[in-house]
Amino acid sequence: MADLIVKNLTKRYGGIAAIEDINFTASSGEFLTLLGPSGCGKSTTLAAIAGLDRPSEGRIIAGSTPYFDGSDGTYLPPEARNCGLVFQSYALWPHMTVHQNLEFPLKLRKIPKAERSRRIEEALNLVELDKLSERYPSQLSGGQQQRVALARAIVYQPRILLLDEPLSNLDAQIRDRARQWLKELHIRLGLTTLYVTHDQTEALSLSDRIAVMDKGRLVQLGTPHEIYNKPATSFIAEFIGTSNFLNGQFIRSGDTNIEIRLRDGQSLLIKQPDENKKVGTGDLMAFFRPECVVSVTNSGTTDENVNVLRGKIIDTAYFGDRYQISVCVDDSVVRLYSAAPPHYEYAHFHVPPSALQLVS
Ligand SMILES: Nc1ncnc2c1ncn2[C@@H]1O[C@H](COP(=O)(O)OP(=O)(O)OP(=O)(O)O)[C@@H](O)[C@H]1O
Ligand SMILES: [Mg+2]
CATH class of the missing domain: 3.40.50.300 (P-loop containing nucleotide triphosphate hydrolases)
Structure with missing residues (x-):
């Protein structure tokens, strides 16, 4: 009532x-x-x-x-x-x-x-x-x-x-x-x-x-x-929790995913939005949370073959229960979490398409 x-x-x-x-x-x-x-x-x-x-x-x-x-x-x-x-x-x-x-x-x-x-x-x-x-x-x-x-x-x-x-x-x-x-x-x-x-x-x-x-x-x-x-x-997204954004160009829209390409050539699959949310073409912005990243490694060899992104580590901060790694991907800085400090220069990480969404 x-x-x-x-x-x-x-x-x-x-x-x-x-x-x-x-x-x-x-x-x-x-x-x-x-x-x-x-x-x-x-x-x-x-x-x-x-x-x-x-x-x-x-x-x-x-x-x-x-x-x-x-x-x-x-x-x-x-x-x-x-x-x-x-x-x-x-x-x-x-x-x-x-x-x-x-x-x-x-x-x-x-x-x-x-x-x-x-x-x-x-x-x-x-x-x-x-x-x-x-x-x-x-x-x-x-x-x-x-x-x-x-x-x-x-x-x-x-x-x-x-x-x-x-x-x-x-x-x-x-x-x-x-x-x-x-x-x-x-x-x-x-x-x-x-x-x-x-x-x-x-x-x-x-x-x-x-x-x-x-x-x-x-x-x-x-x-x-x-x-x-x-x-x-x-x-x-930015006001609540830690948020990561990546900007890309619309490439195609499939049954389950939308593909965008970052300016540096890396491509990203994003789960199709539910309901009747309209997806534009042209420049799009993808959003994901650090805790949705499945693995952070120092090489491209993860079990996944889609959405493995690569970027240079620019900062590492110790939070007590974890490390926060700032990684420069294309023209954005994304923040990732890791249990151990990364002793490498470039990070590879996997974000499942279902953890990504388009935001305006
Ligand atoms: N008496 C007033 N005369 C003119 N502007 C006012 C007056 N009272 C509030 N405002 C303006 O109205 C807007 C909203 O103010 P409000 O106090 O509701 O914000 P708030 O969300 O509670 O912010 P905070 O988190 O800082 O408390 C602000 O831009 C404020 O400057
Ligand atoms: Mg107030």
């Missing part, structure tokens, strides 16, 4: 659109992530849903409640929208204890005292901070403050949770734990959650679906698997 519908959402500042024609639907209990580079319009979209900012056009509907409709002037104020919000800077009130921080939004909503206490206890239990309720924010670690901010967002039982880069202030280790914890909390509460991040690991590991944004537009919406494995454009 659709819990949140965003239609043709546009916000302009002066003549410039911060977001333009954004469309998506989140189903009940879904964890949907808005992912994209700085300035692409993630916070603007979230603020429009929370009611903190008035969009220029479009519609926002939660369940059967219209939050905003640009065509008839509907605009529900933020306090009537029942959205739990956590911002990047999770600004707790420093002069209030944890308990008081959670109590404040309940007082605003005129919840009776006994009910307030019950809900605060419940929320603090959920975030495992029930023993620290009398502490002030300055007496808590960053991760604990983060959890208080989340508890404050869920304490008044919102129908939608809006989280804008809630883990960005945490260091790598705490962030990893916080991510795990957030996922468990989402499963337990089943709240429809809209999550904003520019961190691909967070997006891939937490989300049911990801909406990738670029320059105010939603450019792809899909499951983490779809976004990672079938990026619609080179921008999306």
Whole structure:
């Protein structure tokens, strides 16, 4: 069931659109992530849903409640929208204890005292901070403050949770734990959650679906698997994970594969795209992930006789669990992984046609 519908959402500042024609639907209990580079319009979209900012056009509907409709002037104020919000800077009130921080939004909503206490206890239990309720924010670690901010967002039982880069202030280790914890909390509460991040690991590991944004537009919406494995454009491919691109000239289109030729004469077979995706002729761009490369050797003798490419190694970086080798192929630099450091000048590697796809 659709819990949140965003239609043709546009916000302009002066003549410039911060977001333009954004469309998506989140189903009940879904964890949907808005992912994209700085300035692409993630916070603007979230603020429009929370009611903190008035969009220029479009519609926002939660369940059967219209939050905003640009065509008839509907605009529900933020306090009537029942959205739990956590911002990047999770600004707790420093002069209030944890308990008081959670109590404040309940007082605003005129919840009776006994009910307030019950809900605060419940929320603090959920975030495992029930023993620290009398502490002030300055007496808590960053991760604990983060959890208080989340508890404050869920304490008044919102129908939608809006989280804008809630883990960005945490260091790598705490962030990893916080991510795990957030996922468990989402499963337990089943709240429809809209999550904003520019961190691909967070997006891939937490989300049911990801909406990738670029320059105010939603450019792809899909499951983490779809976004990672079938990026619609080179921008999306590059933004998520490590990506390799090779440019070539269209040669022929067969039943299963398309053949392109690189400028240096090497040829490459690419699996025919599924569905009715149209393949152009002329200059084409092929994309593959380093982990799809089957073998990296120092000679051309692999068991394969197609898609064995050759290139000069220009850099080797040690990543702890593997080596990343940068190889110059034609006019591109591709990155490959290897368990052992390469003690040779030229690498030969095999990319199966099924691991290659054309991108625009
Ligand atoms: N009040 C404003 N006046 C003019 N332009 C604004 C205003 N607020 C935001 N913008 C512009 O709108 C665009 C989208 O901003 P937004 O804050 O939504 O980006 P974001 O994706 O959240 O980025 P970040 O990852 O850096 O937080 C940016 O180009 C920004 O400069
Ligand atoms: Mg932002």
